[in-house]
Amino acid sequence: MSSDQAKAHTHEIDFRYEPLPADRERVRRLVAATSFFRDDEVAVAVELVEERLAKGPASGYEFVFADVDGAVAGYACYGPIACTVWSYDLFWIAVDPAYQGHGLGRALIAESERLIRDAGGRRIYIETSGKPLYVSTRGFYERCGYVFDVEIAEFYGPGDSKVVYVKELA
């Protein structure tokens, strides 16, 4: 897609940073709708929302919700990595299939990066699976400027490695 198209689409996005109680169910539906995550992974996504609702910033989880026409079209969840001075994890990024292909994922990453930089973060890590299912995911991260860092064999399960990407913020 051209950058003009992306602009036209991202124009209508409202970013929101504080989850609402209703986001537990919205996030569950959205993450499940991507057909990309196991049930236990969907449960973890919802747990992070609940942690933030219960504890606020002390939870260590920060959110960017992309509200489009009153619905949550996608969201990202990130947070500082404890015991590091400048590293952040991007835990989740998911876009509703109905809104995919319009630059929304890229906009969510860019907005997360802006907030992380403002908070003093300098390195962002993304962890994903080395399985073939995730080839397009890894391609997306690479197009967003994330660089392969290390691979940890057998991490997620038999034959399922963890691949770690990193982006150094300017």
Add this chain to the structure above:
Amino acid sequence: MSSDQAKAHTHEIDFRYEPLPADRERVRRLVAATSFFRDDEVAVAVELVEERLAKGPASGYEFVFADVDGAVAGYACYGPIACTVWSYDLFWIAVDPAYQGHGLGRALIAESERLIRDAGGRRIYIETSGKPLYVSTRGFYERCGYVFDVEIAEFYGPGDSKVVYVKELA
């Protein structure tokens, strides 16, 4: 030290698996007494105890306390890694300086491994710093059968890498 000596010492250890409210302060003192951790790291150690006290097993943090003559001489904290089927993190292991050099660290690791194996875990990860300060720590992990897996440059801070060790349980 000979294995007979280790046995003589570990004889008097009582393992305990559920933190008590008083362990918040005991852990804070113990971890600070090792002179090995920054204040923010000490705070994280205490937070994990608090999480377990507040949420029980749902916290994801499991503990092994080594009580010797009514005092906490050392402890380990581990937990299953979310979204993996068989991987565990060993988050903390600390031994009071007054009790170091008697095989207590090794006994805490062995007891944690036994519990992880019983719970279905097959891989245990330990993350530590690549800094020279941690040479003896890494040597200890290696003597306990942990193998260097990957190193993530600049992770903790400028010039401070994360080194990941792994042990595959038989």
